[in-house]
Amino acid sequence: MVDTTVAPPSLRALLARRDLRLRLVVGEDDLPVGSIDRPVRWVHSSDLVDPTPFLSEGLVLLTTGTQFADTDDYTAYVSRLLARGVRALGFGTEVVRDGIPAGLTAACLAGGMPLFEVPYRTPFIAVARAGAEAIAAESYARRSWSLAAQRAVSLAALRPDGLSATLAELSRQLDCWVGLFDAAGTLSTEHPAGGLGAVALDVVAAEVTTMLRRGTRAASTVRPSDTSVSLQTLGRGGHLRGALALAADDLDHEARSVVTAVVAMAALALEQQDGLARAIGTFRAGLVQSLATD
Template sequence: MPDPAVPPTPPVPLTALLAREDLALRQLAGPPAEDVVIHWVHTSEMADPYPYLLGGELLLSAGVHIPEATGPATTYFDDYVARITAAGGAALGFGVAPVHDTVPEALVAACAAHGLPLLEVPPRTTFSGVARAVWQLMARARLAELRRVTEAQQSLATAASRPDPVPSVLGRLAQRLGGWAALYGPEGTEIARAGREPGGSTAVSEAYFAKLIGVP
């Protein structure tokens, strides 16, 4: 499965989308929503959407592409879902109007077999409404992220203005990271540290910090 070309916006947990009462989406198959995130929304009625997917999408379809002669003995749905998962699609939303009254059972089975989350989109919910909800959730997550970054910067600036700036900054940084922070000199000698002592990964952590300051 290809890695999605992740956009510069926070992903949307599928649980957040399912929690929107105005959308009334219902998951019919696939892994738990807690394990799924959405990076994009794309609508397509192509029988093979693979060439048009970047990965990480919630793909929306009303099933216009499904042949009328499709029966339980055909592999149409299995092939269709296999191509979505091969492209890295995150989930499939199937609209039950205006073409289909219900989600085809063969599609449910195919999504379950390939581990692709399948969402039922009710008649009253438009695809544009689903897309708008995703962008709204992304915007809220982005705003919350910017607030956290701003608060962290202000906190570090305040710590740096204290009489003991080095331990103050390291202590605040370790608190923000939920771990430990260290300051190394030009020769790679540790000058100060703060936070919980590292465990068995000390060597790896020290090498990482050395790399950050440009020590070979």
């Protein structure tokens, strides 16, 4: 179940802040789909001709255009930003020059770089603060979701069909296919049923079998289709009980913490099941021997 209570940090989220009065100049109609919805890691400002040595990927960069007094090579400037992974460029107007240079607009349009205007009455610090607030809000929402999700899978483990219920809850929380393979590499439980596809399932099962034969705890990833499948063996080295598979891309730290909790629960449940099976086997053997003696 994907958390949707907080909009993720993105250029779209910044533009939605009416108090900032930002105006998109090169936007959705001129850019690849999803360009203004990509996650933003921070908002930074610089008037350097080449600020890229001081930037990290995923930033929104703000500038007043001072650097363009010495050069009008807008294409090279935008190309450097794109190569560094800058998400969007904000131009503060009426500070150094009136409006946005036509050459910069053309370069952003040609390169597919979102460009927006920051009006004179909106200080850069206000835009940066709005970005920081959005990042903090998303981080808090994800942590809250993670705690709620771990509680949900823990409660599911208390049901009569605890292991299956736990995996079903994990599938619901992550909105993805989840499969449990036994010690022989056979799929024993999946949620939702048939959610992976026969061909992809064969690829995953083959990788699980290989991992289990090695006999050591391990994790692996296969990509039999458009979605990658993460695999994690269950149990102790030399005594593996099976493997857990999830068809999910790019799980963040909070989602991985939920998966880690389920891996521990599943391993414990399989150990208990194996111990119970051995106890029942011993009891039956003793009963048969006792009846034979009598």
